[in-house]
Amino acid sequence: MSLATEFLDLVVESIEQVSATARRFRFVHPEGDELPPFSPGAHVTLFLDTPEGRLRNAYTLSGPVDDRLGYSVTVQREEAGRGGSRFLHDRVRPGDPIRLRAPLNYFPINHLARHHVFIAGGIGITPFLSMIAEVAAHGTGFELHYAFRSPDHAPYAEALRARYGQNIHLWDSSQGNRMDLRAILACQHAGAQLYTCGPLRLIDAVEDTAAAIGWPRSHVQSERFRAVTDGAPFAVRLASNGETVRVGAHQSLLDALEESGHPVDYMCRVGHCGRCCVGAHPGRGQLIHNDQTLTEDEHAANDCIIPCVSRYRGEDLTLDL
Numbered sequence: 001m002s003l004a005t006e007f008l009d010l011v012v013e014s015i016e017q018v019s020a021t022a023r024r025f026r027f028v029h030p031e032g033d034e035l036p037p038f039s040p041g042a043h044v045t046l047f048l049d050t051p052e053g054r055l056r057n058a059y060t061l062s063g064p065v066d067d068r069l070g071y072s073v074t075v076q077r078e079e080a081g082r083g084g085s086r087f088l089h090d091r092v093r094p095g096d097p098i099r100l101r102a103p104l105n106y107f108p109i110n111h112l113a114r115h116h117v118f119i120a121g122g123i124g125i126t127p128f129l130s131m132i133a134e135v136a137a138h139g140t141g142f143e144l145h146y147a148f149r150s151p152d153h154a155p156y157a158e159a160l161r162a163r164y165g166q167n168i169h170l171w172d173s174s175q176g177n178r179m180d181l182r183a184i185l186a187c188q189h190a191g192a193q194l195y196t197c198g199p200l201r202l203i204d205a206v207e208d209t210a211a212a213i214g215w216p217r218s219h220v221q222s223e224r225f226r227a228v229t230d231g232a233p234f235a236v237r238l239a240s241n242g243e244t245v246r247v248g249a250h251q252s253l254l255d256a257l258e259e260s261g262h263p264v265d266y267m268c269r270v271g272h273c274g275r276c277c278v279g280a281h282p283g284r285g286q287l288i289h290n291d292q293t294l295t296e297d298e299h300a301a302n303d304c305i306i307p308c309v310s311r312y313r314g315e316d317l318t319l320d321l
Helices: 084-090 122-137 157-167 181-186 200-213 253-259 296-301
Strands: 007-017 022-028 043-050 053-060 071-076 097-104 115-121 141-148 168-172 192-197 220-223 234-238 244-247 278-281 284-288 311-315 317-319
Touching (some): 053 122, 071 084, 071 122, 115 181, 115 200, 122 157, 141 157, 157 168, 192 200, 234 311, 244 253
Parallel strands (some): 115 141, 192 220
Antiparallel strands (some): 007 097, 278 317
16 A cells, blocks of 8 residues: 555535436545545545455546535445445445545646547446536537436436536436447537547447547547456465465455555556556466556566456466565
8 A cells, every 4th residue: 555645534415316326425525624635537446344254345426526515426235245335335325434635637638639529328427527527617619428328327327418418418228329430520620629438338339439540549538437457266376475465356456466465556446556566476377457547568578467456367477576
């Protein structure tokens, strides 16, 4: 754990149902103090002591940036997840204490852009609530394309359309309306910035389509609102003492190292910052790089791993720990 990391002990002020499967949680300081500021696109990490153990879940801040008295996150209940969203929905109540890490932002607005194109899928709308408010306040052109499977699974859709009108394009697949990514991206002018957040298949499709059309990589930003950590169990050996640490199917390597008494310095826990990077020496196997911080050359070198999201397939992996 980084000594520079700031932790906040807050309380749950309110819980609001915002769609059939999503709730908005607002956290405040127990003494009513102001909270550290954040910028649009920022997230916080919640520390959840669930019956299955401690989880550290990152959620985008979905409230206004000028609200210094509270942080709001919108959480979709995931039945097949690790249990963090179920714990928040089923166990957490107003007045309960909650520990979180102060906001970090690896999905910022590019204020040099002349036009902003936001593409969201489902609960991936959350970072765009504050981002759209910011660009609209500055008078910069923008458009939102919001895809969802039904209105019951589209938090904030109608509120956004009521506030921003023709800038908001809603794609309801239950009505047969599906986004044509190529048509959306091909008509954009130079100087536009593209942002996408949602399910991995949507993000991959947006990135692939943008690349095929010729969008500069620097003009495409994405945020995966769930860190990729699941996979087959594996084991690692620590170079310092030969100890073996086993990683479960639904556990990150970073979590396993921490739980075995070998904490690694970290910040984001979602593969963005690279703070937790560890030297790695694969044996009979392959590193599975799920991060968004190492370069293609660094991935190909196979001599380091981002343990908060990346995994290993095979045997005899040694870490420089």
